[in-house]
Amino acid sequence: MPPRTALKRQVNRLPPERRISDIMAAAKEVFVEKGYNDALITDIALRAGVVEGSIYRFFANKRELLVKVVEHWFEEMLRDDAEQFAAVRGSWNQIRFIVYTHLASIHRDPALSRLALQEIRPAPDYRGTHLFELNRAYTQRLVDVVKAGIAAGELRPDTSPSLVRDLVFGCIEHRTWTFLRGEGDYDPAETAEAITNLVYRGVALGSEPTSPMESVVARLETATARLEAAAGIIPAKSSPALSR
């Protein structure tokens, strides 16, 4: 048989993990730019440097690719948070941390958030998704905080932890809709503080001390800042916990 002068096919063999991460990176880009429906497999393949068929070797279909991309994003977020969260003490601080983190994530990645909220969650197969599990774990932290707070006698014993969860995440979602539609903006820290206070007051035993405490601290900070300014001192970037 004569040697084939087939220069046509450029076969580019790469380790599977690399292929997968290339595809997912490209898919993330395209989904973020175009949204799910307007994202084209062809486009994703092009940017990933593979052909369409190759995508289907690793992902059953377009939707699975979307889900995997969002799951990946979510997992990274969780991993980053988990460590810090473990260090936070006190119900109020923990709630605030969760609220702030969530608001900040949405603020950082609005497009991915939209995909998660609008494309994946409403789907009938959402339960059964790994993302569903991840999200459960994510929101469960709040439930645990509430349970712990109740056990510690800090929070009202008749509080429904799951209702608090819905209250918090629902509120955040509602508050960020306008932003997700690209029509407004919000300040994560400020919003987190307000939501936390409101919710905390709803669940705290007796006469919650959050807000007085808060305003006093604020005044202290202000006064301190002024003194520092008067003394010509530039304050260092304060720790997030105090940064408000």
Add this chain to the structure above:
Amino acid sequence: MPPRTALKRQVNRLPPERRISDIMAAAKEVFVEKGYNDALITDIALRAGVVEGSIYRFFANKRELLVKVVEHWFEEMLRDDAEQFAAVRGSWNQIRFIVYTHLASIHRDPALSRLALQEIRPAPDYRGTHLFELNRAYTQRLVDVVKAGIAAGELRPDTSPSLVRDLVFGCIEHRTWTFLRGEGDYDPAETAEAITNLVYRGVALGSEPTSPMESVVARLETATARLEAAAGIIPAKSSPALSR
């Protein structure tokens, strides 16, 4: 190109309002059964007893038809509620009424609720929709209740009414997602009670200060005052206690 001449045409003349309501009724049925995407204009026309073309005499396109159907449903709901709501007295009762009504509506018409929340609200042209206006009016009632409560000295003066609105409607939405996906159920009355209590506690003026905390606050207050005095600076605008 001129249409091939039809042999015989049966014209069935009806008053426009009737036609419109027939079409909307049929559309409502089909949208509810199939969802927006899988709803066929042909199917709607068939059930309404008209030809496809007739639908386009009254509605610019499929989406407008959807929006009109949902708006109609929403308007009816508002009309029914308004009267009853006017008779409710007291912040807690009013909040509960609003929460309950909303929960009950979703429970009664989950499919229409889904269409509103999933199909219409995320669209980029949502603002500008009449539905957007209706919804504003709908949620505004809660904002007004909060404002009135504050004015009456019943609710905390530092409450953000719009945040309460997001808290309430966001919570409801989150709580009903599972149901809307057809995977669970809830009791509107019970849920309304729980949400109302939680939220009300967050906004109501209470008898608060826990004693230990109070002394801390007092001490901090003193320190702050001294610092401020030391700084010799007159605080700007308003007193810090009210500034947030």
Add this chain to the structure above:
Amino acid sequence: MPPRTALKRQVNRLPPERRISDIMAAAKEVFVEKGYNDALITDIALRAGVVEGSIYRFFANKRELLVKVVEHWFEEMLRDDAEQFAAVRGSWNQIRFIVYTHLASIHRDPALSRLALQEIRPAPDYRGTHLFELNRAYTQRLVDVVKAGIAAGELRPDTSPSLVRDLVFGCIEHRTWTFLRGEGDYDPAETAEAITNLVYRGVALGSEPTSPMESVVARLETATARLEAAAGIIPAKSSPALSR
């Protein structure tokens, strides 16, 4: 029978000719603005102050309406021209008149010209149209001019009048295409002169000069020579006789 309070129907009775001319005026507007395909019967009816159905009382269909509109325009043009044309003497002048008139018409009403050339003429039923007859009459004038010129011994006897007709009108059409597409412009007078000269030369008898004309030329020649001499200037490049 109780008197009907039917205020609904505003019947507006007008003499048929008035109706027809209103409709045609409106149709002309719309066809000119939108072209045939994009012109809507509804739009025409609206501008004419009638309903769609009324249009069909006077015109069998949209195309007939178009044809009637163009015919009307054409008839007016013919009427205006006929008188003037009758006064023109001499083959060259007559040809120039026809060419100029045609170029000027296209320049004045490019949209209507397009409709005639692009919409009506290519149609399979063009023959049989009154417009076809009108156009025949219109172009026939040129044929007659040529025949008369031949008979008078001014034009070559082997000239095909119909070929001259195609030459002239084809040339005009080709020359004006760019303008009709809205991409260029031309000067009717100048273009008419150029076309006429070119064509005339093709059909005129050899050593022609009509005697009276010749003497004029001779005299002009003399005058020119004198003027040039008077100017004492050596003509540039080539001899003036060849310079154009």
Add this chain to the structure above:
Amino acid sequence: MPPRTALKRQVNRLPPERRISDIMAAAKEVFVEKGYNDALITDIALRAGVVEGSIYRFFANKRELLVKVVEHWFEEMLRDDAEQFAAVRGSWNQIRFIVYTHLASIHRDPALSRLALQEIRPAPDYRGTHLFELNRAYTQRLVDVVKAGIAAGELRPDTSPSLVRDLVFGCIEHRTWTFLRGEGDYDPAETAEAITNLVYRGVALGSEPTSPMESVVARLETATARLEAAAGIIPAKSSPALSR
């Protein structure tokens, strides 16, 4: 929405050029038979032995397919002619060749000619088409012939080559309209001879005195202008009758 999964797919792989030429051949057939509007993509696909979708892999839309088909036809014509044309000597012969060739092409492929003249040329995007370029090249040959004739002293130096181009191609078009509408016939050779003679006479340097008037007037104008220039007079905008 994902397409309902087809059970079995028969894939028939072919080299792209073959596919493209199959599709174009089928499209040519259908366009010729039915005209652009009445041609169905389905029909074309069927005859080409592909599915509708495959057509859209190679052609952006129906119109592009049409344009490509006509361009292909035109290119072949040009290629065939070019060789022969190169061998023709003498202005008259060259003009006749071009005229004859054009008449013969139309006579051979009236349907394709119609598509070019009626569907493609009037479109607003005609310029920018490759066909436009091809046609320019095609007609340019005549322009070049005229220029060469002038340079060789065979044709009148005051001839406008582009006007001759419009004269020739316009005349041909006009002459063939009836045939293109399927209502008459013509003999290419005979018609070519007649047109060529008529045109040639119009441009050949002969004894004809039409232009004498014109050239004399031109000389007068030139001389006058020089005299005026010598006298330092800026000539007023001359009357149109003299402006040439």
Add this chain to the structure above:
DNA sequence: GATGAATGAGGATTCATTCAT
């Protein structure tokens, strides 16, 4: 004679997915 609501046929186009090479 006027009205104008109702008719209804008709086809290009997209793009996720497959599978022969």
Add this chain to the structure above:
DNA sequence: AATGAATGAATCCTCATTCAT
């Protein structure tokens, strides 16, 4: 394993024309 050409289902919308009132 990679390629990428081929598949093919699926549907909204327009608007000239009609005809019951």
